[in-house]
Each structure stands twice: as C-alpha cells, then as structure tokens.
Amino acid sequence: MLFNLSKLCNKSVMKLSVNEKINLDKINAFGEEIIFNAPVDLKGTFINKDEYIEFNGEVSCNLKLICSKCLETFDETFEVKIDEKFSRFEVEDSFEIPASCEIDLGRIIEENIVGYLPIQKRCSESCKGLCPICGINLNLHTCECKPIVEEEEEEKIDPRFAKLQNFFNKN
Numbered sequence: 001m002l003f004n005l006s007k008l009c010n011k012s013v014m015k016l017s018v019n020e021k022i023n024l025d026k027i028n029a030f031g032e033e034i035i036f037n038a039p040v041d042l043k044g045t046f047i048n049k050d051e052y053i054e055f056n057g058e059v060s061c062n063l064k065l066i067c068s069k070c071l072e073t074f075d076e077t078f079e080v081k082i083d084e085k086f087s088r089f090e091v092e093d094s095f096e097i098p099a100s101c102e103i104d105l106g107r108i109i110e111e112n113i114v115g116y117l118p119i120q121k122r123c124s125e126s127c128k129g130l131c132p133i134c135g136i137n138l139n140l141h142t143c144e145c146k147p148i149v150e151e152e153e154e155e156k157i158d159p160r161f162a163k164l165q166n167f168f169n170k171n
C-alpha cells in the first residue's frame with residue numbers, strides 16, 4: 001500500500017496521523033510462508049523532523065502460524081511496535097523517500113513483523129509435540145511408544161563398570 005507523504009515533505013503539515021486497515025496477503029519469514037488472517041491495523045503518527053520524517057506507531061495483525069513442535073496450524077495476534085525514519089537525504093537507518101513522496105507502508109509493516117516473529121512458534125505453552133517414534137500428535141492422542149530418553153538411560157553403562165564386566169567375561 002502506497003502512502004503519500006507529500007504534505008509532510010512540503011511542510012504544509014508537520015504531523016500526520018494514520019489509522020488504516022491494510023490488506024496484506026502473506027509474508028516470507030525464515031523460509032516459511034505466513035498468511036495474514038485479516039487486514040492489519042496500523043495506527044501511528046508521522047512527524048516531520050526536518051532532516052527526516054519519523055514514524056511511531058503500532059501494527060496489529062492476526063497470522064496463521066505452524067507450531068514448531070506439533071506442526072498444527074494455529075492463529076495468533078501480534079502487536080508490533082514500529083519506529084522508522086524516512087528521508088530524502090542520506091540519513092542513517094532511514095528508508096528513502098522517492099521523488100513521488102509515496103512510501104510502501106505494506107513493505108515496512110512486513111519487515112517489522114518478520115523481525116518480531118519468534119523462530120520457534122508454539123501453539124500453546126503446554127504443547128506436547130509429536131511422538132519422536134511414531135509421529136502421533138501427543139496433544140490429541142497417546143501412544144505406547146517408549147520415550148527415547150528412557151531407552152538411552154538403559155543403554156548407558158558406566159564405562160568403568162563396562163571395563164570391569166569385560167574383565168569378568170574374559171576370565
């Protein structure tokens with residue numbers, strides 16, 4: 001979504017508030033495609049600071065995510081703070097304002113959301129994940145598989161004891 005900053009650029013206003021619903025389709029985060037369930041809500045204020053235009057605001061979005069543990073999809077709402085600078089000059093950490101004075105708000109929102117998303121996503125704090133042996137979703141079903149942890153413990157023999165055992169076997 002292109003947003004026109006010309007009023008701020010030509011200083012006919014020094015402050016501009018936005019309260020917009022913006023349609024975004026999907027974003028790519030960590031090689032994963034993430035779908036927006038609804039238009040995002042963007043609220044904030046652009047302020048002309050002479051050398052640059054500052055934006056301070058917040059975006060609220062509802063995303064369809066895949067749980068990293070059980071691989072089920074779930075919806076989650078995120079409130080993401082956005083603080084960005086825009087400039088026609090070379091100002092550090094700022095987005096360039098093109099001659100048209102139109103900036104792509106959608107892209108800025110997307111970048112901020114991607115930066116905010118956790119890499120490990122959980123459908124719930126108590127997600128039990130998948131059984132590592134049969135792959136069943138342990139949130140919905142139970143299985144008879146023996147947890148790997150126990151198996152490892154059974155096989156683990158104290159190396160000193162193993163040596164002793166070898167000694168007895170030989171004699």
Ligand SMILES: [Zn+2]
Pocket residue numbers: 067068069070071072122123124127128129
């Ligand atoms: Zn889960």
Ligand SMILES: [Zn+2]
Pocket residue numbers: 131132133134135136143144145
């Ligand atoms: Zn199992």
